[in-house]
Amino acid sequence: MGKSLFDKVWDAHVVTQVKDGPAVLYIDRHLIHEVTSPQAFAGLDKRGIRVFRPGQTFATPDHNVPTVDQHLTIKDVLSRTQVDKLTENTKKHGIQLFGLNHPYQGIVHVVGPELGITQPGMTIVCGDSHTATHGAFGCVAFGIGTSEVEMVLASQCIMQPKPKKMKITVNGQLGTGVTAKDLILYIISRMSASGGTGYFIEYAGTAVKSLSMEGRMTVCNMSIEMGARGGMIAPDETTFNYVQGREYAPKGGEWDKKLAYWKTLHSDPDALFDKELQYDASDIEPMITYGTNPGMGTGITGHIPELHEVPAGNRPTFEKALQYMNFTYGLPLIGKPVDYVFVGSCTNGRIEDLRAFAYFVKGRKKAKDIIVWVVPGSKQVEKQAKSEGLDKILADAGFEMRQPGCSACLAMNDDKIPEGKYALSTTNRNFEGRQGPGSRTLLASPLTAAAAAVTGKITDPRDFL
């Protein structure tokens, strides 16, 4: 029987299988940041041991960092302590750190791929659930807790039960103004916020294959939002072209050897999956969420469901969500005013996202009374955006670009959406209070964000294209 892509990568990393228990899985790359690592390093100190393979761990501060005046000392004492701890711990253990003001600093899931640290067929973990992003390269990549971060630091391995496998195929062509973000929001709206729990997903089909690497990263990134352990896409020419020449990518003969292996990383035609689903790309329109989990989304021309359209068992959650959002049943979404627009995060903070936003607003003006934050995903993205003149385009339209970090996606720094305000965000979670206590988040693509930024309300971006 043939093997799935997931099986091929997983099986190549099993050091040993504990009887009746989890696999001991070898980890190729470990990414760490300031929030979920300090307790793991403290654990090593308590045990009196050192990091086992420091060369396979890479660190950058992202969750906590300010997005203005990064050259100054971080004002918030607790944030500064965490960032300083990361510097101290990485120095002590000989781990590569891309610290604040380093030209490679940024959101950990933006940095890994753009430096070529992320390569096809690897196992990659990080104390962050959006580690699934790296699955876009055909990696088994998933988020872990701090005890597991400590495991990887101590042994370069993790104890994991093998998840079930799901294949989601999306065939056809995405329409104009419909992006990778819409594709994944559509899938999640069909699957619900828990529909993928227990599974590792492979995304396939012509619509997925036609996406750029950055689009694929956006899709895999949000796998966790339906509960899946991770999501992956078989590597192909798009992947190889992206990886080649990057700082940490293999070179010369090593490249040829790796490339030959990477070309074997696809599901065999007779591979079996525990679950298979198919969607048609032409059914997807720009998406927007209205509730308090990412599964509560609809096409932008749609409306919030009427109570009778919601299965009886889901009604208490639905009603609680609408109450929090201050929305009513059956309400159309187009035309609803928004107070903030946030463009950024590990989901949509890459150069293509900034380009999409900038070229949409070019020659237009920021809507009056709306506050817009554009936050590049990394220093490299920021540099690229400036070299392409995107900062000028944004400035001419009345927007400013901030400095890299997770920013308002989870509002650990000062970038908080005030209570009761509506934020149209290119991020990944619309949970209660996610973007600041009492904040109300609507998830959408960078194009839909741009349309709201110039109109001040929820707008179908296709009206402008």
Next chain:
Amino acid sequence: MPIEKFAILRSTCVPLPIENVDTDQIIPARFLKATTREGFGENLFRDWRYDKENKPKPDFVLNNSRFTGSILIAGKNFGSGSSREHAAWAIYDYGFKSVVSSFFADIFKNNALNNGLLPVQVGESFLENIFKAVEQNPDAVLEINLESQEITLLSTGEKEKFDINPYKKECLLKGYDDIDYLLSIKDKIIAFEGDRIL
């Protein structure tokens, strides 16, 4: 390093009949700035528990003195969202030893098990019955027996078997942790590295 051993837990319960409780609700991101594992219980369910002036919200269950105990009963898909282990730490630090729900998010389940907090998955109808029993009588006691993998509502005798990975069960019963095990097989890991063709 040892975690606390889990044997038989008999306790009253705190009911939280809400579905999709995500880790941002369990512990909001702005409280993740500590560099140690202790003290997160103070901010457990922070924004549901306290108002803007930091006064307890009387309608939230943790502020209702009728319900106490070391077992949290929650609606399905508990612990979804962020991988923050701080969510498990906060629940444990507050004083819970077990969470009972009809469905858990994967990462939360792993994090809980790694900290001696036992996630017990029960059927939908049993969960309903537990909620009803506790609402009617806050003194209703649940018994969770890890060895026999049984959860029993003592007032009615209704019981159900629950699943747990045999390895994890052993770890909890004996108070072992994964890192002790991984360090003990280091030679195997080094041999694996040497054997890799890539």
